[in-house]
Amino acid sequence: MTLELLTPAEMAEADRLAIAAGPFDGIGLMRNAGWAVATVVLARFPGARRVHVLAGPGNNGGDGYVVAKILQESGVAVSLWASGPPRTGSDAALAADDCPVPTKPLAEFEAGPGDVVVDTLYGAGLSKPLASDAARAVALVAAKGLPVVAVDLPSGISGDSGAVLGCAFAATVTITFARRKPGHLLLPGRDLCGELIVADIGIAPAVVEALAVKTFENRPALWRRSFPSPAVDTHKYRRGHVGVFSGGASSTGAARLSALAAARSGAGAVTVLSPGDAMQANAAHLTAIMLRQVDELADLHGFLADRRPSAFVLGPGFGVGDRARAFTLAVLASGSGAGSGVEGLVLDADGITSFRDEPGQLFAAAARPGAPALVLTPHEGEFARLFPAIAEDDSLSKLGKARAAAAAAHAVVIYKGADTVIASFDGRAAINANGAPWLATAGSGDVLAGIVAGLIAQGMPAFEAACAGVWLHAEAGSRFGPGLIAEDLPGALPPMLRDLFSLPPQSRSDCRPGP
Numbered sequence: 001m002t003l004e005l006l007t008p009a010e011m012a013e014a015d016r017l018a019i020a021a022g023p024f025d026g027i028g029l030m031r032n033a034g035w036a037v038a039t040v041v042l043a044r045f046p047g048a049r050r051v052h053v054l055a056g057p058g059n060n061g062g063d064g065y066v067v068a069k070i071l072q073e074s075g076v077a078v079s080l081w082a083s084g085p086p087r088t089g090s091d092a093a094l095a096a097d098d099c100p101v102p103t104k105p106l107a108e109f110e111a112g113p114g115d116v117v118v119d120t121l122y123g124a125g126l127s128k129p130l131a132s133d134a135a136r137a138v139a140l141v142a143a144k145g146l147p148v149v150a151v152d153l154p155s156g157i158s159g160d161s162g163a164v165l166g167c168a169f170a171a172t173v174t175i176t177f178a179r180r181k182p183g184h185l186l187l188p189g190r191d192l193c194g195e196l197i198v199a200d201i202g203i204a205p206a207v208v209e210a211l212a213v214k215t216f217e218n219r220p221a222l223w224r225r226s227f228p229s230p231a232v233d234t235h236k237y238r239r240g241h242v243g244v245f246s247g248g249a250s251s252t253g254a255a256r257l258s259a260l261a262a263a264r265s266g267a268g269a270v271t272v273l274s275p276g277d278a279m280q281a282n283a284a285h286l287t288a289i290m291l292r293q294v295d296e297l298a299d300l301h302g303f304l305a306d307r308r309p310s311a312f313v314l315g316p317g318f319g320v321g322d323r324a325r326a327f328t329l330a331v332l333a334s335g336s337g338a339g340s341g342v343e344g345l346v347l348d349a350d351g352i353t354s355f356r357d358e359p360g361q362l363f364a365a366a367a368r369p370g371a372p373a374l375v376l377t378p379h380e381g382e383f384a385r386l387f388p389a390i391a392e393d394d395s396l397s398k399l400g401k402a403r404a405a406a407a408a409a410h411a412v413v414i415y416k417g418a419d420t421v422i423a424s425f426d427g428r429a430a431i432n433a434n435g436a437p438w439l440a441t442a443g444s445g446d447v448l449a450g451i452v453a454g455l456i457a458q459g460m461p462a463f464e465a466a467c468a469g470v471w472l473h474a475e476a477g478s479r480f481g482p483g484l485i486a487e488d489l490p491g492a493l494p495p496m497l498r499d500l501f502s503l504p505p506q507s508r509s510d511c512r513p514g515p
């Protein structure tokens with residue numbers, strides 16, 4: 001499946017470009033779309049007592065008229081319920097003129113057991129909450145538990161944000177065209193789509209390429225070319241060295257989780273940087289991971305000079321306050337740009353919260369030319385602390401919020417949750433969809449921060465490292481399943497890594513860090 005996600009506006013542009021390039025005109029694309037849908041209905045519901053096609057006023061409704069015609073000609077009992085006539089001169093009007101099935105008003109829609117519903121009320125053009133006749137149909141279908149085949153999107157779901165406008169169908173299967181839209185992956189849209197099928201309706205790949213899309217699904221194909229792989233003659237410090245800041249004596253576990261995850265992700269060396277009062281607690285629980293006392297800024301500078309670390313994690317269990325801010329700013333002031341020095345800082349949890357009153361200080365430090373890459377890993381609560389205005393802006397989707405935050409902070413933002421979004425200040429963004437609710441367990445985020453830092457330390461660019469880290473973390477949680485606790489996650493990584501490395505060499509490129 002392709003990675004690009006097209007906003008409804010980009011999809012409309014793709015339709016326009018495809019029509020201009022040929023060979024299909026608008027009604028040609030619509031017929032292809034209708035055939036794709038009818039094929040699914042016939043294959044999945046051969047025993048349907050009756051198929052009810054619900055047609056809206058736009059081109060989504062146009063697809064419905066094509067479907068109704070094909071199904072009737074295939075011998076299926078079809079009812080066609082329209083919310084109104086299609087706009088004169090539109091492709092939908094052509095499809096309606098060509099459809100032999102009589103229409104009935106949507107407001108009178110009725111259905112019974114054994115029936116199947118094809119939802120072609122609204123797709124990409126949904127612009128407001130469903131009107132009363134559509135809302136009544138949604139309620140009736142839900143009450144009767146009828147299967148719904150949604151065309152493009154379940155009506156009521158925004159293709160941009162995945163949000164429900166008023167109410168929405170919960171589809172059994174959704175068929176979209178050419179490429180998926182963000183609303184197919186963002187929640188609750190993803191849940192309400194049911195099974196998602198992407199049908200080829202004759203829009204050439206070159207048309208999509210011309211759009212220079214910057215939004216993707218987060219899957220290995222997005223980043224595996226830059227996934228780090230050790231050279232035969234490598235040594236441990238060439239595989240990257242991660243420093244993880246530990247909290248005080250009573251909160252050291254989170255840093256050790258991050259440290260272990262960084263090591264499991266392939267970093268050659270990992271050092272926990274511990275305040276004096278926590279040295280004993282840390283020492284008692286570390287084996288392969290190194291330990292160094294860091295109480296003051298001078299200790300950090302000593303570590304930077306002596307051990308040449310390539311990435312840091314700051315935040316898990318660290319405590320909120322001046323010390324977190326000072327260490328963060330010191331790390332961001334180090335680094336000599338690409339290729340050497342400190343390549344990145346993953347700022348998580350308390351590290352993020354520490355800047356709630358002075359976010360500008362953090363953002364300015366990250367924007368300094370030559371500064372290490374800043375990766376922020378907020379969950380919803382932390383996001384609202386650092387980016388209150390963006391968090392409150394209801395016009396933005398989770399994707400839009402992550403992008404705006406990344407631009408404001410000059411950072412890569414991993415906006416966590418069941419539909420984690422990764423956004424870079426350069427405009428690229430990815431939506432993650434391979435997670436599972438088992439990941440909602442204390443310490444899970446600490447592990448994610450460690451994986452991302454481990455990958456950055458090995459030379460992976462920050463956006464790719466963030467995407468790879470989120471995917472590996474989610475995959476580990478999904479494959480482990482019930483009973484997962486955060487301690488299990490680092491140990492669950494090796495099978496995932498083995499799978500990545502067993503991909504054919506051409507699909508991993510030469511596996512060296514690269515663009």
Ligand SMILES: NC(=O)C1=CN([C@@H]2O[C@H](COP(=O)(O)OP(=O)(O)OC[C@H]3O[C@@H](n4cnc5c(N)ncnc54)[C@H](OP(=O)(O)O)[C@@H]3O)[C@@H](O)[C@H]2O)[C@@H](O)CC1
Pocket residue numbers: 015025026027029030031033056057058059060061062063091121122123124125126127128129130131151152153177201
């Ligand atoms: N040739 C092509 O381009 C192809 C297109 N294809 C298909 O076209 C679909 C996109 O078509 P579309 O742009 O016409 O949008 P669509 O979703 O039908 O709705 C727009 C209409 O609904 C109205 N409206 C919106 N929300 C409303 C509400 N809640 N309650 C009431 N009214 C509401 C809106 O009104 P307005 O916002 O303008 O006031 C407008 O009149 C796409 O999803 C795919 O299925 C495929 O066939 C492939 C080829």
Ligand SMILES: Nc1ncnc2c1ncn2[C@@H]1O[C@H](COP(=O)(O)OP(=O)(O)O)[C@@H](O)[C@H]1O
Pocket residue numbers: 349379416417418419420435436437438439440441442443444445446447448473
């Ligand atoms: N329902 C869910 N489905 C998939 N992933 C989830 C879900 N809930 C949480 N996660 C993931 O689990 C991790 C939790 O991180 P975080 O909230 O920081 O927890 P902690 O602070 O306890 O480590 C994040 O990566 C998040 O995306």
Ligand SMILES: [K+]
Pocket residue numbers: 060119120121122123150151152153154155
């Ligand atoms: K629809």
